[in-house]
Each structure stands twice: as structure tokens, then as C-alpha cells.
Amino acid sequence: MKTFPFRSFVVSGILFVATQVSADTHYVNLNNPAPVAPYTNWTTAATNIQFAISASADGDVVLVTNGVYNTGGIAVYENMTNRIAITNGITVRSVNGAAFTAIAGRGPVGSNAIRCVWLATNAVLDGFTLTGGCTLAEGHVVNKRTGGGVWSDEGGKSLVTNCVITGCSADDAGGGFYNIGTLAQTTVTNCTALFGGAGSGAALIENCAIVNNRSVRDGGGIYSGIAMRDTLVSGNAAGERGGGMYSVAWVECCTVIGNSAQQYGGVVGGDI
Numbered sequence: 001m002k003t004f005p006f007r008s009f010v011v012s013g014i015l016f017v018a019t020q021v022s023a024d025t026h027y028v029n030l031n032n033p034a035p036v037a038p039y040t041n042w043t044t045a046a047t048n049i050q051f052a053i054s055a056s057a058d059g060d061v062v063l064v065t066n067g068v069y070n071t072g073g074i075a076v077y078e079n080m081t082n083r084i085a086i087t088n089g090i091t092v093r094s095v096n097g098a099a100f101t102a103i104a105g106r107g108p109v110g111s112n113a114i115r116c117v118w119l120a121t122n123a124v125l126d127g128f129t130l131t132g133g134c135t136l137a138e139g140h141v142v143n144k145r146t147g148g149g150v151w152s153d154e155g156g157k158s159l160v161t162n163c164v165i166t167g168c169s170a171d172d173a174g175g176g177f178y179n180i181g182t183l184a185q186t187t188v189t190n191c192t193a194l195f196g197g198a199g200s201g202a203a204l205i206e207n208c209a210i211v212n213n214r215s216v217r218d219g220g221g222i223y224s225g226i227a228m229r230d231t232l233v234s235g236n237a238a239g240e241r242g243g244g245m246y247s248v249a250w251v252e253c254c255t256v257i258g259n260s261a262q263q264y265g266g267v268v269g270g271d272i
Contacts, residue, residue, distance in 0.1 A: 023059040026052040030067035048072050049084045049092065049103070058089040058122075065095045070104035073114055077143040080136055082118040082151075089122035098129045098164045105133025105148065109171050113137075116168065119152040119180075124159045130176075133168040145171040146200065147178030149191065157181045165198075166190050173223055174200035175213065183208055192216075196223025196246070197236060203227070210244075211235050218268075219246035220259060226250065234258050242268040 027045035036044035038055035046052040073081040094101035106114035116133035130149040149168035152158040158181040165176040175191035177199035187209040188198040197213030205228040210221040212235040220238035222245040233244040243259035247269035
């Protein structure tokens with residue numbers, strides 16, 4: 001089969017030429033002495049992830065090298081600050097993975113809190129440790145009080161993969177994450193919330209580890225969601241119901257062990 005990377009069309013005597021547009025890569029190096037926008041090579045790399053995101057367009061990649069990125073902040077909704085906000089359909093990826101590259105929020109839950117990451121629909125976050133992110137304790141219950149580690153807008157299409165989410169908290173739901181489209185190959189641990197210590201509202205959780213998280217009420221690990229498969233849910237605790245998970249609609253091929261709650265220590269709700 002022949003492929004045609006360039007095509008020309010003549011309509012009513014007017015020539016239209018459609019060309020392929022390639023995506024750009026923008027680079028981030030915490031220790032670069034001479035950053036220059038739009039940061040399209042390592043020599044001119046940004047020192048702040050948000051600067052590179054702001055220089056990108058849909059389909060681009062932001063490539064981040066080793067370090068703990070714990071400065072700056074951006075508010076997408078009122079005064080809820082995020083360490084970074086991926087506001088377009090791009091991929092933000094670390095060079096060497098979560099063991100070497102971290103995005104740190106700020107706690108505790110309250111007026112000075114900073115969430116780690118805000119994700120737009122179609123955005124991808126790949127290969128980071130998200131640590132210490134927290135939410136506000138007042139204001140809009142969804143936009144300001146959920147998802148201490150990562151919060152997604154229209155979560156059905158966003159992707160978080162190859163990450164570690166640890167030590168994050170939310171005043172309401174989803175200490176580690178909220179409203180993610182797909183959470184894959186990710187560990188969520190030592191996160192806390194009123195509902196869903198590890199997270200809440202994911203469309204799909206796949207090949208993950210949800211371990212040692214806590215909720216005050218329901219869903220010590222996960223509170224609500226559409227599907228989960230091939231995932232370990234262990235050592236989570238809920239103050240009321242569903243130590244491992246509460247109301248995930250479809251769960252298959254998972255290991256649920258060593259969770260606890262006042263009622264339904266392992267799982268409550270959904271099809272297993």
C-alpha cells in the first residue's frame with residue numbers, strides 16, 4: 001500500500017496543500033545555567049517544568065531530567081495552587097524515571113497547600129514521583145479539595161503512567177489522585193483523604209500497586225471508579241467501609257489482601 005505524506009487538492013481552481021506537522025520536544029534541566037525559550041535542546045533547557053509546558057503546543061513532548069522540582073506554582077481554579085499544570089494535550093516525561101525525578105507539592109492540607117500536578121484532558125504524565133501534594137480545606141469541593149497528588153480535568157482521556165504517588169493528602173476525596181482517565185504501572189502509597197486515601201474516580205487502574213493508604217470514611221485505597229485490573233490492593237485502611245476499595249464498578253485479576261475497615265475490610269460494591 002502506498003502512503004502519501006503530502007497531498008494536494010484542487011477545488012474550484014484553488015490549490016490546497018496539506019503537510020504533516022511534526023511535534024516539538026522541549027527540555028527541562030533543573031541545573032541549566034542558560035535557559036532560553038522555547039527550550040528545544042538541552043543547551044537551552046528550561047529550569048522549571050511549567051516554563052517548558054507553557055512553550056509547548058498540543059502533541060509536543062516535555063522531557064525532564066533528574067531532580068526534585070519543588071519551586072513555583074500555578075493556579076488553574078481560583079487559589080488552588082499546583083506545582084505544575086499541564087493545560088494542553090502534551091506528554092510530560094522524565095528521562096530516567098520516577099526514582100530520579102520528583103515533583104513535590106506542599107502540605108499540610110489547608111490554606112498554604114500546593115497540589116503536585118493538574119492535568120488537562122488528553123495530557124500524559126510519565127515517570128515521576130509525586131510527593132507531598134495537598135489540597136485546600138475550604139472552597140469548591142471538587143476543584144479545590146480533591147486530588148492532592150494529581151487532579152485531572154475530564155479524566156476519561158488523561159494518562160498517568162510509570163509514576164510513584166506518595167505522601168499526598170486531600171481534604172475530601174482522592175489523597176493521591178482524582179478523576180484520572182488511566183492510571184498505569186503506578187504505585188500509590190501513604191496517601192490520605194476523607195474518601196479514597198489513594199484515589200478516587202479513575203476510569204481505569206491497570207498494573208498498579210495501591211498500598212498503605214488511609215481514609216477517614218470510605219475507601220481506604222480507592223473510592224469509586226469504573227474499572228481496575230491486574231492491580232495489588234494491600235495494607236489500606238478505611239475508618240468506615242471498604243478498606244481496600246469502595247464502589248469500583250468492575251474489578252478483575254486483582255490481589256486484595258491485608259486491608260481493614262469497620263465494615264467490609266476488603267471490597268464493597270461493584271462486580272468482582
